[in-house]
Amino acid sequence: MRIAIIGGSTAGLATALRLQLSGHDVSVWERRAGAPTGGLGLLLTPSAGRGIERIGVDIGARAHPIEQCEILEGNGPTILSVPMEAAGVEREVLVDALSSHLQPGTLHSGSSFVDFETDERGHARAALFGDGTRVEADLFIGADGVRSRVRRRHVPGPPLAPVRTVELVGMCRGDRVPESMRGRFFKSIRPGEGIAVGLVPASDNSVIWYVQCDPGRWPQALLAMEERRRWLLSEVRRWPAVVEETICGSDLAGLHLWRTTDRDLPAGFHRTNVLLVGDAAHPLLTFTSQGTGSAIEDALAIGDILDDHGPAGADAMDRALREFARLRRPVLRRRLQMGRRMQREFLRPSRRFMPEVPVCA
Numbered sequence: 624m625r626i627a628i629i630g631g632s633t634a635g636l637a638t639a640l641r642l643q644l645s646g647h648d649v650s651v652w653e654r655r656a657g658a659p660t661g662g663l664g665l666l667l668t669p670s671a672g673r674g675i676e677r678i679g680v681d682i683g684a685r686a687h688p689i690e691q692c693e694i695l696e697g698n699g700p701t702i703l704s705v706p707m708e709a710a711g712v713e714r715e716v717l718v719d720a721l722s723s724h725l726q727p728g729t730l731h732s733g734s735s736f737v738d739f740e741t742d743e744r745g746h747a748r749a750a751l752f753g754d755g756t757r758v759e760a761d762l763f764i765g766a767d768g769v770r771s772r773v774r775r776r777h778v779p780g781p782p783l784a785p786v787r788t789v790e791l792v793g794m795c796r797g798d799r800v801p802e803s804m805r806g807r808f809f810k811s812i813r814p815g816e817g818i819a820v821g822l823v824p825a826s827d828n829s830v831i832w833y834v835q836c837d838p839g840r841w842p843q844a845l846l847a848m849e850e851r852r853r854w855l856l857s858e859v860r861r862w863p864a865v866v867e868e869t870i871c872g873s874d875l876a877g878l879h880l881w882r883t884t885d886r887d888l889p890a891g892f893h894r895t896n897v898l899l900v901g902d903a904a905h906p907l908l909t910f911t912s913q914g915t916g917s918a919i920e921d922a923l924a925i926g927d928i929l930d931d932h933g934p935a936g937a938d939a940m941d942r943a944l945r946e947f948a949r950l951r952r953p954v955l956r957r958r959l960q961m962g963r964r965m966q967r968e969f970l971r972p973s974r975r976f977m978p979e980v981p982v983c984a
């Protein structure tokens with residue numbers, strides 16, 4: 624089958640790899656030109672790690688195993704210390720590893736999807752790109768992220784929820800992650816204040832950090848870059864020494880503001896022969912660290928379903944894409960609910976706080 628994937632990040636690349644394993648004729652269309660930039664790091668769950676292996680990619684030595692989760696209240700005391708099974712990885716490492724396993728000529732960079740050309744039944748015949756490229760396919764997959772244009776143009780559904788938390792994300796690079804942080808996910812929360820900081824080693828010499836906050840109470844997080852940096856450098860003095868050292872030791876030019884959001888689950892993730900996967904289909908709040916894992920699982924699911932159904936014709940295609948939603952919705956619903964519960968807890972003005980490990984199975 625000819626399959627055109629729009630968006631060449633985790634979801635798009637993993638889906639392309641899985642579909643190529645089944646012999647499909649796959650192309651990926653990514654609006655960014657050149658190598659992936661932006662984005663810092665991710666926490667991979669064990670199931671995401673297994674999924675990556677299933678599509679033939681080994682990032683083992685380039686990820687940092689995380690075995691312990693420590694959550695502190697402000698500067699102390701520890702309110703949760705439990706074993707944890709995950710791995711930190713730099714986003715660029717993951718995207719590079721996935722793209723380097725694609726068949727040559729699969730990935731087309733610098734092409735921004737604009738719209739579909741449809742037939743009289745509303746089936747997409749071709750995807751149209753800003754640079755004039757027109758791509759015909761039997762199946763189109765929108766993997767173009769939270770603010771998906773494919774979704775807006777072709778696969779209606781619930782709107783994005785309003786942004787209620789934002790994250791400032793950065794990376795500290797050094798010779799070596801300090802011994803005290805190796806294998807450790809560290810979070811410090813100020814209950815009732817709507818602000819928390821997390822540290823995740825993402826390789827042997829880099830630590831990703833994020834400041835998660837309620838922008839209603841911390842509008843400084845939304846200030847212009849220079850003022851935002853100044854606020855951050857004064858704010859970190861109130862945090863444990865390891866946080867202050869990590870953030871002050873970072874190149875703050877790469878500071879990234881992330882407006883986290885989610886979306887009610889739609890009944891289905893497709894219309895006609897256009898399917899959504901990854902954040903385009905089901906953006907999840909960051910509290911559960913499941914964006915990447917869910918994208919990888921989508922890739923495996925659609926590959927397995929097409930193997931079983933081998934759709935020929937519009938009805939068979941529709942059945943196969945319905946099956947995708949039937950399989951994926953229950954898992955995603957659990958993650959969506961857990962993320963919302965954790966966000967509510969985080970935003971509550973009360974100082975009573977029930978910490979949870981910020982990874983959902």
Ligand SMILES: Cc1cc2nc3c(=O)[nH]c(=O)nc-3n(C[C@H](O)[C@H](O)[C@H](O)COP(=O)(O)OP(=O)(O)OC[C@H]3O[C@@H](n4cnc5c(N)ncnc54)[C@H](O)[C@@H]3O)c2cc1C
Nearest residue numbers: 630632633634654661662663664735736767768901902914
């Ligand atoms: C710049 C960036 C930084 C991120 N940083 C982090 C992070 O530090 N930690 C973390 O946990 N998660 C991060 N994420 C999110 C994480 O990558 C996703 O939650 C998860 O991997 C699922 O990915 P996805 O492929 O569905 O969506 P995304 O990773 O958002 O990828 C969507 C892709 O589609 C492309 N695209 C969008 N519109 C079009 C268009 N019209 N035509 C063609 N291509 C298009 C985008 O350029 C992008 O490459 C980041 C995402 C991005 C885009």
